Amino acid sequence: MKIRLDNVVKTFDTFRAVRGVSLDIGSGELVALLGPSGSGKTTILRMVAGLEYAEAGHIYFGDLDATDIPVRDRGVGFVFQHYALFPHMTVGENIAFGMKVSKTKRSQAEIDRRVGELLGLVRLDGLGNRFPGQISGGQRQRVALARALAVDPKVLLLDEPFGALDANVRRDLRRWLRSIHEELGITTLFVTHDKEEAMDLADRLVILNEGKVVQEGTTEEICRSPNSAFVMNFLGDANRLAVTVTGGAADLDGTRIAAPGVPDGEAELFLSPNDLDWQPGGAGVPATILRVMDRMQARRVVAVSAGGRTLEFDVPPETSVRAGERGHVAIRNARVFAAG
Structure with missing residues (x-):
């Protein structure tokens, strides 16, 4: 699924968080949004998800103008930094939750089969009956991803998914996430503050500052040819x-x-x-x-x-x-x- 942002604007009170951003994200592409705090990364992600609405501009999923479509009907999977798992539900029940409340009705047998497939995909076979408090942080983040994938999203949105984990776990999970992305081919938009993480994972980087895109391109293009002092300084x-x-x-x-x-x-x-x-x-x-x-x-x-x-x-x-x-x-x- 291709995603296109056309001159999108978002203001909170008197603060303009996103200032006329236009982006094209190819079908099956993994794109990382990078920038300092307040640059508009998460706001863009939430507008693509439908959790925030653009006050100007348009967001397209393929040829469909999705700007005003409610979040429930957009067909997106969202993974947050702090897992957002239901602590009173087992791992399997957390993964199944989205399928049970979806408009697309599935039998319990279908749901159980899909949960089993996803547990295997995220390498958590045998842990379906455990509760989130009984597994590690890295495993909880895998559950969060499995839950997002359970509804067969057209678009996967990741907001600092590894930010709460230690460096070694983050490194292992980002390699794993890249292999999952290559296997599934879901169009993915990824927000991170970690430049190394973005460069390891993404097909393309988009660097933002003060709500505007200042440079976009492959890791090689941006690292070898930064176009401004801001980008050079930001890369660190x-x-x-x-x-x-x-x-x-x-x-x-x-x-x-x-x-x-x-x-x-x-x-x-x-x-x-x-x-x-x-x-x-x-x-x-x-x-x-x-x-x-x-x-x-x-x-x-x-x-x-x-x-x-x-x-x-x-x-x-x-x-x-x-x-x-x-x-x-x-x-x-x-x-x-x-x-x-």
């Missing part, structure tokens, strides 16, 4: 430095860095830690190492340039570096944007 883990551009290049402590298309004047320079190399005797920005922090797959180095700029970068774990060592930071790639 980049050195952000104020510089001056003259004649198509930025100056960093005497090192000239190409800034094509950026007008002369104040600008922001972004340097990814992966695009910087430490060279004890090579060319680059003169610097002194302040601190070395070991990670599982790398060593994070904090250095200060001769001009007093702090730079963070990664080196292979076997690299011998220590605080106080002097050398040069070589820049392999950089992005420069005009200031504010």
